[in-house]
Amino acid sequence: MSVVLTRELSKSFRHTHALEKLNLEIPQGSIFALVGPNGAGKTTAIKTLMNILRPSSGTAEVLGTDSRRLGPAEFSRIGYVSENQELPLWMTPEYLMSFLKPFYTDWDGAWADELLRQMDLPRGRRLRDLSRGMQIKAALASSLAYHPKLIVLDEPFSGLDSLVRDQLIEALLERCGDATVLISSHDLAEIETFASHVGYLEGGRLRFSEEMSSLASRFREIEITFDEPPALPAPWPQRWLAPTASTAVLRFIDSQFNADSTPAEVRRAFPSGRAVSINPMPLRAIFVSLAKSTRTAA
Numbered sequence: 001m002s003v004v005l006t007r008e009l010s011k012s013f014r015h016t017h018a019l020e021k022l023n024l025e026i027p028q029g030s031i032f033a034l035v036g037p038n039g040a041g042k043t044t045a046i047k048t049l050m051n052i053l054r055p056s057s058g059t060a061e062v063l064g065t066d067s068r069r070l071g072p073a074e075f076s077r078i079g080y081v082s083e084n085q086e087l088p089l090w091m092t093p094e095y096l097m098s099f100l101k102p103f104y105t106d107w108d109g110a111w112a113d114e115l116l117r118q119m120d121l122p123r124g125r126r127l128r129d130l131s132r133g134m135q136i137k138a139a140l141a142s143s144l145a146y147h148p149k150l151i152v153l154d155e156p157f158s159g160l161d162s163l164v165r166d167q168l169i170e171a172l173l174e175r176c177g178d179a180t181v182l183i184s185s186h187d188l189a190e191i192e193t194f195a196s197h198v199g200y201l202e203g204g205r206l207r208f209s210e211e212m213s214s215l216a217s218r219f220r221e222i223e224i225t226f227d228e229p230p231a232l233p234a235p236w237p238q239r240w241l242a243p244t245a246s247t248a249v250l251r252f253i254d255s256q257f258n259a260d261s262t263p264a265e266v267r268r269a270f271p272s273g274r275a276v277s278i279n280p281m282p283l284r285a286i287f288v289s290l291a292k293s294t295r296t297a298a
Helices: 042-049 093-103 109-118 132-144 162-175 188-192 212-218 262-269 283-297
Strands: 002-013 016-027 031-035 057-062 078-082 150-154 180-185 197-202 205-211 220-225 240-245 249-254 275-280
Touching (some): 016 042, 016 197, 016 205, 031 042, 042 057, 042 150, 042 180, 093 132, 109 132, 109 162, 132 150, 132 162, 180 188, 197 212, 197 283, 205 212, 212 283, 220 262, 262 275
Parallel strands (some): 031 180, 031 197
Antiparallel strands (some): 002 016, 002 057, 197 205, 220 249, 220 275, 240 249
């Protein structure tokens, strides 16, 4: 079952195409990371899903409802925290919780109290006197207190130091229950360790979307050592990305690695190779290679 489903979803601002024909499915129970460089369209996508922006064309469904029809009933099942979250800074965390309680039929007062305690939020200090990390904690706590089915986080950890970021990620993972999580980020390191699915957005277009385990298993960096400068095969396989060659070493990325067939295929393509090294790749290296290949193809 898909908690979020888009079909050819597009959003333009005059002559700027911020989002182009987005086809995205986010399965129930997943932690889906929407990643990409700044300006890729991540925030536009999320604001369109949340009915903050109206799509220029295409459709989006969130929790089975057309995004353009999301209202109080639907938002009572959605927790939303953004990078520039606006909070009533004159309130204290405790007062914020009591203020929000009447708006949510499923508000869990005991759970709200426990969230304040577990996140070490000072109940009696005004939000304006707290650090940005504490303010984000307060926003997250207030978005979890009613047990939402979908938690949407738009660059929530941007600008935070690594310790606070790790604390917030830990708090989210321990307390989101069986909810589906959609988190956008341009920092690949912060989502690599906990996301179950990933979608890569660049230039308003979704380049791919798949399970993290599948992505990690199909990308490998291949390094071949030669006694003499290598000759590259023609035609060069499309799935072999970013080749770089020096006098004695050739490196490239295999984007469809198969443990049973790839090593033999490499040997056939480079019979003069003296040694072949095949190595896993971190998420950042995968995205860098994809970005470079996309720009080269364009």
